[in-house]
Amino acid sequence: MNNSYVRRSIFFPKKAVCGKPFGSISFSSSSKLQYRRHSVKDLRTCIALLQACANGRNPIRGKQIHSFMLTNGFLNSPPAITSLINMYSKCGLMNDAVSVFDHRYDEDRNVFAYNAVIAGFLANERSRDGLEFYGRMREVGFVVVPDKFTFPCVIRACCDLMKVLEMYVVLTYSSTTRLSEILQHNVAVSSSRKSVCGFRTFCTGQDLSTKKCVPCNAKDLRPMTEEAANDLIQKVDGWNLINEDGKLKLNRSWKLKSFTKGLELFRLVADVAEAEGHHPDLHLVGWNNVTIEIWTHAVGGLTENDFILAAKINKLDLQHLLRRKVSS
Incomplete structure (x- = not known):
């Protein structure tokens, strides 16, 4: 083996991933990838590797996989774009995530890619940017239709920023998308103490003196802006x-x-x-x-x-x- 390579490996369980078993991946200092045991020339496997980098908060290796996918023509698939955006978002690199989004043609910008960027902004406590990106999504029109994942994220952004009017517009627009079912499971209301996208939120329309404080040790409680x-x-x-x-x-x-x-x-x-x-x-x-x-x-x-x-x-x-x- 060429000693010029600096061996750094991510090990995965030796079991089927998307129907194909594989072992480990070696990364070189020249950003090239060497693959042992099995040659990874499967888009689905690359997506699984990006997910592993996202979960491990490892943007360096994620970028190396990005480079490999670009070289091998794996970036012509919407799932690949969404996986890259998700990886950069979870690693806190939102500028890179938006760059990936912006460098694709319009036909590659599906609801999943928009959702990945919006959720990434929220996860990185950039609610205003997430709401503005939702605005970009609405400008596209019915080419990209928000789904049951989009609305809870946008509503959470509105809650973070106390955008009552914007929230009303979102609720009005989404009346034809079975939003009542979405809200039943995702949106915070004072009686059930539920949360949006995993974070404690609040409703601004209710008299505060009639509400009840939640425990301060709640894991999803965080300071407001x-x-x-x-x-x-x-x-x-x-x-x-x-x-x-x-x-x-x-x-x-x-x-x-x-x-x-x-x-x-x-x-x-x-x-x-x-x-x-x-x-x-x-x-x-x-x-x-x-x-x-x-x-x-x-x-x-x-x-x-x-x-x-x-x-x-x-x-x-x-x-x-x-x-x-x-x-x-």
Whole structure:
């Protein structure tokens, strides 16, 4: 064997993949591929290798497979394009994913390729780009029709960005695509606590004070963007949005009649916090100045829980405690 090759191998189980068994692949420093045991000249096998690179977050080897497929004319197939986009997306290389998409002819741009790019943007926390890419998909017209995978992803992007009008347009357009069945299994609603595309989301049309906080240790709970927080802050009068060392928090202050009135306010807030299972930071400054900060420590930022708790605190009758009455 030529010693100029730097051997680096991905090993797969020696069982049939798409009907053909194969062993390992050796990658050379010159980006050429040598194949042992079986010659991999099967498009389906290359797609399986790209999936392995995606799951292993290995873009270097993924690019080598990309080069091999390009050299051998394997990129004339829509499944090949979709697999490449998926590999680059999962490896966090969205510019490369979009480049693969843009370098194909229009007939190769099917719904699966669009879905792969949109889902990739969401997975890389680029919801705005994902929504804009959906816009590109709609511009194509009925040549590419969104499917039951497209809509949950787009709705999640709308939720992330608090795009209520855009979400309404999506729901209206998709009324002929059996969306009710899709939403039943994918879209978050306050009663079932489900999620879109695997992430906790929220519905903006409901009064926050009527909702219930979700456990802060939920695996799919993540901090919202500053843009989303700026939209939600309008639903909790009197609260301010602050940024401390990159952490977004809600903040509100009151001036009380006395020191004991401040402690009574803390008791009322504590009762609400205990009922919700979500606890704020309470500060008594001086003898009658109270400041409350709310943020989700578990994720290092703001979640819908924080706005729900702020809305419930706003419902408390605190007028008898305050030095100056707050106008409603």
